[in-house]
Amino acid sequence: MSIPASGTPALSIREITKSFGQTAIIRGVSLDIAAGERHAIIGPNGAGKTTCFNLISGRFPISSGEIYLNGERIDQLPPHKINRMGLSRSFQITSIFQRMSVFENLRCALLWSRGYRYSFWSPLWMQRELNAQAEFLLEDLNLHTRRDLPAGLLSYAEQRALEIGMTIAGGASVILLDEPTAGMSNTETDYAMDLIRRVTKGKTLVMVEHDMKVVFDLADVITVLVYGQVIASGPPETVRANPAVQEAYLGALVE
Amino acid sequence: MNGAFGKSWLWIAAVAFALLLPWCFYDFHTARHSGFMLSMLSQMGMMIILALSYNMLLGQAGLFSLCHATFFGIGGYATVHFLNAAGDGDLPLPMEIIPLLGGFSGLGLAIIFGYMATKQRATAFAMITLGIGELMATAALMFHHFFGGEGGVSTNRMIDHSLFGLTYASGVQVYYLILAWTLIATLAMFFLTKTPLGRMANATRDNFERAQFMGYDPRVVRFLQFSLSGLFAGIGGALYAITYEIVTFDALAGPLSANALLMAYIGGTTVFGGPVLGAVLITLLQSGVSLMSNSWLVYVGVLFISMVIFAPSGIAGLIMGHKPILRAGKLGQLVVPYIRVLVPGLLLVLGFVGLVELTSFLTIGAAQGKTLVLGGNKIDVHATMPWLVSAIALFGGGAWLRIEARHFRRVWDGLMADLKSADGKAERVLA
Numbered sequence A: 001m002s003i004p005a006s007g008t009p010a011l012s013i014r015e016i017t018k019s020f021g022q023t024a025i026i027r028g029v030s031l032d033i034a035a036g037e038r039h040a041i042i043g044p045n046g047a048g049k050t051t052c053f054n055l056i057s058g059r060f061p062i063s064s065g066e067i068y069l070n071g072e073r074i075d076q077l078p079p080h081k082i083n084r085m086g087l088s089r090s091f092q093i094t095s096i097f098q099r100m101s102v103f104e105n106l107r108c109a110l111l112w113s114r115g116y117r118y119s120f121w122s123p124l125w126m127q128r129e130l131n132a133q134a135e136f137l138l139e140d141l142n143l144h145t146r147r148d149l150p151a152g153l154l155s156y157a158e159q160r161a162l163e164i165g166m167t168i169a170g171g172a173s174v175i176l177l178d179e180p181t182a183g184m185s186n187t188e189t190d191y192a193m194d195l196i197r198r199v200t201k202g203k204t205l206v207m208v209e210h211d212m213k214v215v216f217d218l219a220d221v222i223t224v225l226v227y228g229q230v231i232a233s234g235p236p237e238t239v240r241a242n243p244a245v246q247e248a249y250l251g252a253l254v255e
Numbered sequence B: 001m002n003g004a005f006g007k008s009w010l011w012i013a014a015v016a017f018a019l020l021l022p023w024c025f026y027d028f029h030t031a032r033h034s035g036f037m038l039s040m041l042s043q044m045g046m047m048i049i050l051a052l053s054y055n056m057l058l059g060q061a062g063l064f065s066l067c068h069a070t071f072f073g074i075g076g077y078a079t080v081h082f083l084n085a086a087g088d089g090d091l092p093l094p095m096e097i098i099p100l101l102g103g104f105s106g107l108g109l110a111i112i113f114g115y116m117a118t119k120q121r122a123t124a125f126a127m128i129t130l131g132i133g134e135l136m137a138t139a140a141l142m143f144h145h146f147f148g149g150e151g152g153v154s155t156n157r158m159i160d161h162s163l164f165g166l167t168y169a170s171g172v173q174v175y176y177l178i179l180a181w182t183l184i185a186t187l188a189m190f191f192l193t194k195t196p197l198g199r200m201a202n203a204t205r206d207n208f209e210r211a212q213f214m215g216y217d218p219r220v221v222r223f224l225q226f227s228l229s230g231l232f233a234g235i236g237g238a239l240y241a242i243t244y245e246i247v248t249f250d251a252l253a254g255p256l257s258a259n260a261l262l263m264a265y266i267g268g269t270t271v272f273g274g275p276v277l278g279a280v281l282i283t284l285l286q287s288g289v290s291l292m293s294n295s296w297l298v299y300v301g302v303l304f305i306s307m308v309i310f311a312p313s314g315i316a317g318l319i320m321g322h323k324p325i326l327r328a329g330k331l332g333q334l335v336v337p338y339i340r341v342l343v344p345g346l347l348l349v350l351g352f353v354g355l356v357e358l359t360s361f362l363t364i365g366a367a368q369g370k371t372l373v374l375g376g377n378k379i380d381v382h383a384t385m386p387w388l389v390s391a392i393a394l395f396g397g398g399a400w401l402r403i404e405a406r407h408f409r410r411v412w413d414g415l416m417a418d419l420k421s422a423d424g425k426a427e428r429v430l431a
């Protein structure tokens, strides 16, 4: 691990399970993710990667186990409370505010962390600092030429970039990204990875990714999830050399 | 910030128009305002507030409420009691402030009911609000002390306490009071759309999960938006009570909730001012057409259905659709195509109205002993000719309209494509 484990892990998952009806989808997953770590989760389709994200971020309740964010238990909390404690996520299927402008999408993503809460008395057009921050993000994501367009009219790659921007806007310390480069061309993927590297600097990043090049480029630690269980977790070299991983997953993808 | 009040000239013009309007119908011989006009204009004011506050839910928060009249009605009933108390000298408040009390009554009830309804969203929310509406309608008939049963409760607005020394004996004074409050409420609702809550209401409408993962509890957003919309509906109800000096069951029952929905939808839910257009149009239909025809509700219904099918973004949405063409200075190219759809369109409408009126005079009209008069000539509803002419106009106009509509579509799509490619060029030049 490149980052020394100093004290409590940023994210700690202990023996979580999840069943939908009779079928067990997550069958006892434990993981410790250190602060500042870039952590990739890989695994075949249907392994339960997205489900894991859904459990961590509070979208679904877990069936058993415990989840801690910076040492505080979060597994019984609703998504918005978990988010306020410093965890933010993106979705495998792009999730933005389709009918609102690109600028408005980003400004909304900033609101809570800037203390506006449910205010119905502060006129947004007078919030200089907030608006400047949203404009800055817009530039940073290279979306300033699209400022006033409804977000639903952006190209696919632009929508993905916008969602990444919205995910990091609130200043969360732990970022979960679910296949941020899926469906992108090579140049788009390179651009997206640059962006992700830039905007998640100094944060803990957990990313589900299918593109092995991206994974081995970026990750400090790789976890391999197969059929709801972790079959290997460690630095890229060890995972790559792991025979179980070779057999179950990687062998088919990288020779 | 630029754009916050971008269309302010339009609003200022509308207000100036509303200020002058009563004087356009002033009879200098009798030195009196037209009572009919004043009462219609006053009604427009409260309907504008009702429709706009309904759109805080439907258009801005994506909440399909079926009990909006509940909060309008409670504002009305409460105001009757406030006025009575003020008249008795128990409530030392000037008339100009009383609508705010009606608003607070709406707010109070919306907080209670909103707490239940906004636990849910989408269909479940709609069902709960339907239940609330029914509950309140039943309560209105049960609790005589407050609601006065079938007959309603009445009051006298001349409480002899005004900030400006007005008596409110005349309709025109009441009209200006209503105009002032309509303006205040409209500005306040517009302001709300520019606040964090207003924006997050849009956000939870588009995608409530995303809002959750940005720290917002969509339930709280819904609850606050619902409560505030109840506040404004209550103000509308208070104006109702002041105008008519009586509030009955109609002010809170289902049909008025449906009306709020109709006005907001027909006017257009995607633009802030849309419901204003809807409220004006429906009130005109209600006061104007209802004098001429028994079947005005049929027309409103058909208008609503047509809007849902052909123009789901309402009148305002239709107008806004022309903005890019106007900006490109190409609106002129639409004049001829518009005339070409207008002619068969008119024919279709006339044919339809003809059939509806003939039917109505054959049934209800006959029972009331009325006869159908058109341009001074009596029309025999039992003869074949009028029926035949109407049917031909309806079906012929319809078939013709289909052809013209296709032509219109082609012209429109051509214009849009032109604009797009022009945009693309401009962008390439910039880049």
Ligand SMILES: Nc1ncnc2c1ncn2[C@@H]1O[C@H](COP(=O)(O)OP(=O)(O)OP(=O)(O)O)[C@@H](O)[C@H]1O
Pocket (backbone or CB within 6 Å): A020, A025, A043, A044, A045, A046, A047, A048, A049, A050, A051, A052, A092
């Ligand atoms: N809400 C749900 N209800 C029932 N079953 C579900 C639900 N969500 C996921 N599953 C099932 O759980 C399994 C794991 O799904 P998940 O989406 O977590 O996989 P994944 O690893 O993200 O796959 P992919 O690489 O295709 O995104 C799948 O078999 C899926 O059908």
Ligand SMILES: [Mg+2]
Pocket (backbone or CB within 6 Å): A049, A050, A051, A092
């Ligand atoms: Mg997945």
